[in-house]
Amino acid sequence: MLVNLKTILSGLNQKAIGSFNIYSYETIHGVCKAVEKTGQPAIISFGASYLNNMSLNTVKYIVEEAAKDLPADVVLHLDHCKDMDVIKAAVEAGFTSVMYDGSALPFEENVKNSRTVANMAHSNGVSVEAELGSLALGEHSNETDIDHGEAYTNPDNAADFVNMTGVDALAVSIGTVHGMYKAKPNIRIDILKEISQHVSIPLVLHGGSGTPEEKLVECIENGIKKINVNTEISQYTVAKLYEIITEDKNVHLSKLTLLQSDIVSEIVEKYIRLFGRI
Numbered sequence: 436m437l438v439n440l441k442t443i444l445s446g447l448n449q450k451a452i453g454s455f456n457i458y459s460y461e462t463i464h465g466v467c468k469a470v471e472k473t474g475q476p477a478i479i480s481f482g483a484s485y486l487n488n489m490s491l492n493t494v495k496y497i498v499e500e501a502a503k504d505l506p507a508d509v510v511l512h513l514d515h516c517k518d519m520d521v522i523k524a525a526v527e528a529g530f531t532s533v534m535y536d537g538s539a540l541p542f543e544e545n546v547k548n549s550r551t552v553a554n555m556a557h558s559n560g561v562s563v564e565a566e567l568g569s570l571a572l573g574e575h576s577n578e579t580d581i582d583h584g585e586a587y588t589n590p591d592n593a594a595d596f597v598n599m600t601g602v603d604a605l606a607v608s609i610g611t612v613h614g615m616y617k618a619k620p621n622i623r624i625d626i627l628k629e630i631s632q633h634v635s636i637p638l639v640l641h642g643g644s645g646t647p648e649e650k651l652v653e654c655i656e657n658g659i660k661k662i663n664v665n666t667e668i669s670q671y672t673v674a675k676l677y678e679i680i681t682e683d684k685n686v687h688l689s690k691l692t693l694l695q696s697d698i699v700s701e702i703v704e705k706y707i708r709l710f711g712r713i
């Protein structure tokens with residue numbers, strides 16, 4: 436069943452939920468297969484940067500159909516969106532969660548816009564994620580090509596931000612990057628602990644790809660409830676498909692599309708098990 440982010444995050448206890456980027460029929464089915472196999476929930480995340488791949492309505496129809504017989508709930512989430520009109524269209528299309536990304540804006544402007552989105556989305560039963568602080572740009576990132584540089588989330592500002600906006604989840608910057616790491620990751624668990632002490636809503640970690648597993652577990656133990664994974668799913672799937680095509684250049688496209696869903700589900704399953712620690 437499709438539920439909103441607030442509902443799914445409220446039932447998590449000491450676990451986190453994976454948010455997996457989709458941009459095609461095959462990637463949607465890959466995530467749903469992993470939910471079917473594990474019996475655990477997942478967030479199906481459509482980045483505003485993939486609007487050339489699929490329309491909001493197409494995503495909604497395919498997800499709705501794919502999710503209806505699953506053994507666990509899923510959230511249909513709009514990832515990283517700065518455009519109010521696109522956010523409004525996603526809410527109207529039936530997305531159950533949206534992320535407003537005002538992280539590059541001055542604090543007051545980010546507060547004002549995040550609050551506007553929260554008011555609009557909440558009146559439609561839709562959850563809202565916002566972001567404070569900014570992540571550095573790693574290698575092969577597909578989230579954005581603009582590097583705003585790394586700015587850790589300030590714990591005091593985070594508390595004010597949450598109180599002033601009424602958002603349901605807060606994406607924080609504690610040393611992860613969008614894409615793959617260019618150097619050894621330096622995840623600031625100390626900053627996360629401080630944010631957790633100041634903020635009572637669930638915290639979100641962007642840049643899960645390539646983050647050492649023990650660090651991800653430590654993040655979950657210290658308040659992270661939603662973890663985004665994008666680049667690693669793409670790299671894993673492309674590498675496997677390359678092997679298949681190299682072995683058999685005459686492989687039929689219809690078979691490749693099925694294999695693509697299976698490969699996506701393998702890597703998504705790995706993360707669902709790790710985040711749910713099952």
Ligand SMILES: [Zn+2]
Nearest residue numbers: 578641642663
């Ligand atoms: Zn992100």
